[in-house]
Amino acid sequence: MSQVLTIDGKDLAFDSGDTLFDVAQAQGIYIPHLCHHPDYPPQGNCKLCTVDVDGQSKCACTTQAETGMSVQTDSTTLTEYRRALTELLFSEGNHHCPGCERSGNCQLQATAYAQGMTYSSFKLLNPQRQIDASHPSVLLDRDRCILCGLCVRASAQEGKHIFTIAGRGSDSTLAVNSDSGLLADTNLSAEDRATQVCPVGALMVKQQGFRIPIGQRIYDQGTIDDLGNRRPQYHSPKSKTARIAGDSDD
Amino acid sequence: MTESTTDSRSLTRVAIDPLTRVEGHGKVTLLLDENQVVQQARLHIVEFRGFERFIQGRPYWELPMVVQRLCGICPVSHHLAAGKAIDMLVGAEQLPPTAEKTRRLLHFAQVLQSHALHFFHLSSPDLLFGFSSKASERNIVGLLEKHPETALKGVKLRKFGQQLIETITGKRVHGSLVVPGGINKALKPAEINVYAKQMDEIIQWSTEALELAQGLYQADRKHADFGAIGSPTLSLCGNNGNFELYHGDLRVKDIDGTILLDHISNRDYLAHIEEEVKSWSYMKFPFLKRLGKDRGWYRVGPLARVLNCQQMDTPLAERARLELVNQCYPDQHQSVLLYHWARMIELLHCAESIQQVLKDSELTGGELVAPHGDRNPECYGIIEAPRGTLIHHYKVNDQDLVEEANLIVSTTSNNQAMNEAIRSVCRQYIDGHGVSEGLLNHIEVAVRAFDPCLSCATHALGKMPLSVEILSVAGHETQVLERTSQGEIQQRFYPC
Numbered sequence: 001m002s003q004v005l006t007i008d009g010k011d012l013a014f015d016s017g018d019t020l021f022d023v024a025q026a027q028g029i030y031i032p033h034l035c036h037h038p039d040y041p042p043q044g045n046c047k048l049c050t051v052d053v054d055g056q057s058k059c060a061c062t063t064q065a066e067t068g069m070s071v072q073t074d075s076t077t078l079t080e081y082r083r084a085l086t087e088l089l090f091s092e093g094n095h096h097c098p099g100c101e102r103s104g105n106c107q108l109q110a111t112a113y114a115q116g117m118t119y120s121s122f123k124l125l126n127p128q129r130q131i132d133a134s135h136p137s138v139l140l141d142r143d144r145c146i147l148c149g150l151c152v153r154a155s156a157q158e159g160k161h162i163f164t165i166a167g168r169g170s171d172s173t174l175a176v177n178s179d180s181g182l183l184a185d186t187n188l189s190a191e192d193r194a195t196q197v198c199p200v201g202a203l204m205v206k207q208q209g210f211r212i213p214i215g216q217r218i219y220d221q222g223t224i225d226d227l228g229n230r231r232p233q234y235h236s237p238k239s240k241t242a243r244i245a246g247d248s249d250d
Numbered sequence: 251m252t253e254s255t256t257d258s259r260s261l262t263r264v265a266i267d268p269l270t271r272v273e274g275h276g277k278v279t280l281l282l283d284e285n286q287v288v289q290q291a292r293l294h295i296v297e298f299r300g301f302e303r304f305i306q307g308r309p310y311w312e313l314p315m316v317v318q319r320l321c322g323i324c325p326v327s328h329h330l331a332a333g334k335a336i337d338m339l340v341g342a343e344q345l346p347p348t349a350e351k352t353r354r355l356l357h358f359a360q361v362l363q364s365h366a367l368h369f370f371h372l373s374s375p376d377l378l379f380g381f382s383s384k385a386s387e388r389n390i391v392g393l394l395e396k397h398p399e400t401a402l403k404g405v406k407l408r409k410f411g412q413q414l415i416e417t418i419t420g421k422r423v424h425g426s427l428v429v430p431g432g433i434n435k436a437l438k439p440a441e442i443n444v445y446a447k448q449m450d451e452i453i454q455w456s457t458e459a460l461e462l463a464q465g466l467y468q469a470d471r472k473h474a475d476f477g478a479i480g481s482p483t484l485s486l487c488g489n490n491g492n493f494e495l496y497h498g499d500l501r502v503k504d505i506d507g508t509i510l511l512d513h514i515s516n517r518d519y520l521a522h523i524e525e526e527v528k529s530w531s532y533m534k535f536p537f538l539k540r541l542g543k544d545r546g547w548y549r550v551g552p553l554a555r556v557l558n559c560q561q562m563d564t565p566l567a568e569r570a571r572l573e574l575v576n577q578c579y580p581d582q583h584q585s586v587l588l589y590h591w592a593r594m595i596e597l598l599h600c601a602e603s604i605q606q607v608l609k610d611s612e613l614t615g616g617e618l619v620a621p622h623g624d625r626n627p628e629c630y631g632i633i634e635a636p637r638g639t640l641i642h643h644y645k646v647n648d649q650d651l652v653e654e655a656n657l658i659v660s661t662t663s664n665n666q667a668m669n670e671a672i673r674s675v676c677r678q679y680i681d682g683h684g685v686s687e688g689l690l691n692h693i694e695v696a697v698r699a700f701d702p703c704l705s706c707a708t709h710a711l712g713k714m715p716l717s718v719e720i721l722s723v724a725g726h727e728t729q730v731l732e733r734t735s736q737g738e739i740q741q742r743f744y745p746c
């Protein structure tokens with residue numbers, strides 16, 4: 001612990017190999033993020049964790065901490081960046097919160113609230129991507145996928161390698177590694193971490209619906225800045241106890 | 251007699267159009283003959299059929315939340331109707347008592363608040379101040395000034411219903427309660443107490459509201475003829491023929507009060523009801539197959555329900571029901587204004603029922619979800635919404651996605667009845683006098699009596715944006731009467 005940098009004016013010691021995200025998290029400093037989970041290698045997909053490092057914008061989740069760095073995690077400009085990024089995510093998918101069962105438990109929605117986003121200033125693309133309902137207990141609604149890649153990493157770590165991001169640029173979509181390209185032909189299960197890790201309502205355990213009452217949902221209790229990135233734990237569709245708000249990644 | 255004319259060549263068409271496109275809007279055209287007698291009335295309503303396509307391809311468990319967006323006034327009805335359909339889908343129609351009672355309580359609260367809104371905010375000003383009084387007075391603000399006590403009780407009744415809805419569903423509008431085969435939470439005893447304590451007062455205010463509605467109706471003999479029409483009436487009834495808002499079978503009474511159809515289960519509705527499409531309206535025209543297109547149109551809603559049932563299971567409402575029924579039969583035509591009286595009987599019934607349910611020990615503490623059984627890929631949910639029978643019908647594929655949806659909302663069922671009521675009103679008020687501002691008010695009063703899911707019907711009376719066109723036989727405009735949403739009137743005449 002010989003190395004030191006400053007985050008938001010505080011001198012902080014760190015170990016070599018730590019990212020800026022790790023250092024901040026260890027000190028309880030929340031940096032908005034959607035594609036990062038401490039259990040998986042960072043990928044820098046969403047850019048929401050952008051911070052100011054000596055006058056330059058960098059992703060906190062992928063940037064290695066270095067001695068002498070001066071890091072700013074919060075400013076009006078950073079909030080504006082993050083809000084614009086969040087708006088872009090909304091405009092690229094179909095995020096109709098009122099009818100979405102993930103509402104109140106969704107990290108994208110909670111981030112939008114935290115950034116003060118009330119509408120998207122970007123044109124809504126209203127995509128119509130293929131919905132995959134072939135699996136008996138898991139549903140993939142690609143129109144809600146923000147391509148964070150967490151399910152890809154989680155599934156790889158579980159040794160199943162079920163998901164991959166296919167295509168380039170605006171044509172990128174989440175693809176399923178099976179001959180038919182359908183979830184039914186994979187060995188995915190509802191309990192897999194890959195299923196559970198989705199921060200939004202794209203990969204969902206089936207037949208859950210609105211079992212968590214309004215008032216008891218994760219982000220009914222506080223903002224994502226205060227509570228961190230949490231997700232409900234889903235049980236198999238047949239199970240009686242539906243799901244309890246649980247897993248937190250920080 | 252429906253749309254009687256076969257030869258329209260010698261007729262004059264009058265169109266009453268909204269000037270601006272509000273969320274939902276109506277347009278009325280009237281066809282007059284040479285003697286200025288109304289031959290046809292057509293109410294055109296933009297209907298949100300888009301929803302049926304919108305939910306295609308979506309997972310079924312989203313339905314109760316998505317379809318409730320159909321309506322800002324009675325979202326709970328759609329939430330529950332979709333929920334009932336999904337119970338059937340998953341083979342869990344027999345809900346645990348706590349789930350069933352909570353859903354019923356929610357529905358009573360919804361009907362109570364909707365009826366209070368409708369009567370006090372939208373209709374009682376018409377009746378208290380008269381149809382031709384100044385538009386600026388005829389609204390809840392005018393009512394608050396002139397009859398503060400009455401108006402305040404109306405506002406409080408609505409608030410009570412809304413608060414109960416909020417406690418049950420987590421939100422005043424568009425909350426959540428139903429899950430397949432049950433509910434997501436029961437009330438806590440402390441919450442039940444808060445409402446239970448208010449019930450004597452709520453029932454008292456509801457009784458006064460009923461007395462007001464009944465008194466206003468009976469105060470003027472002309473009311474009995476206002477928009478008087480005769481038709482079969484359709485509603486849900488309990489097994490024993492009792493009044494039902496939440497669950498039952500369909501019953502139809504004929505124009506003279508005899509039972510025409512009974513014990514029609516939800517899955518058989520299509521064997522008895524057909525929907526006709528007419529080229530001039532976006533909204534379909536449902537009719538009873540047995541009576542055919544011309545005679546088979548029917549009424550739904552408060553008056554239909556109160557007339558159809560054998561009895562109501564709450565004492566005060568039951569006494570009131572008998573009085574209304576005696577007023578209606580053997581007459582085969584009923585004024586649209588009777589809807590208000592019937593509506594307030596239901597308001598009282600809801601208040602009494604809420605008190606009963608709140609006292610029921612099974613309302614809390616039991617199982618919330620029934621075990622799921624055999625799946626029914628084709629499923630139905632029928633409920634009595636504040637405005638009348640509401641039918642949800644879905645086909646769900648084996649991947650859990652909605653393949654087809656058919657919704658018959660109460661306004662659709664009342665479609666022909668509204669046309670007939672307008673025609674009846676116009677016949678009384680238009681003959682030989684051309685079209686005047688007063689006629690617009692009378693048409694509004696008639697449409698509003700049905701309480702349609704039309705956002706334009708919720709404009710303050712006298713402020714519904716309308717324009718009236720009279721066309722000559724050759725199709726030229728001869729007169730245009732316009733009213734803006736500010737209530738300003740403009741009139742133009744064109745020489746033929």
Ligand code: SF4
Nearest residue numbers: 145146148149151198
């Ligand atoms: S499905 Fe969910 S976890 Fe997977 S990439 Fe899309 S948003 Fe991320």
Ligand code: FES
Nearest residue numbers: 033044046047061
């Ligand atoms: S969390 Fe760092 S880029 Fe997404």
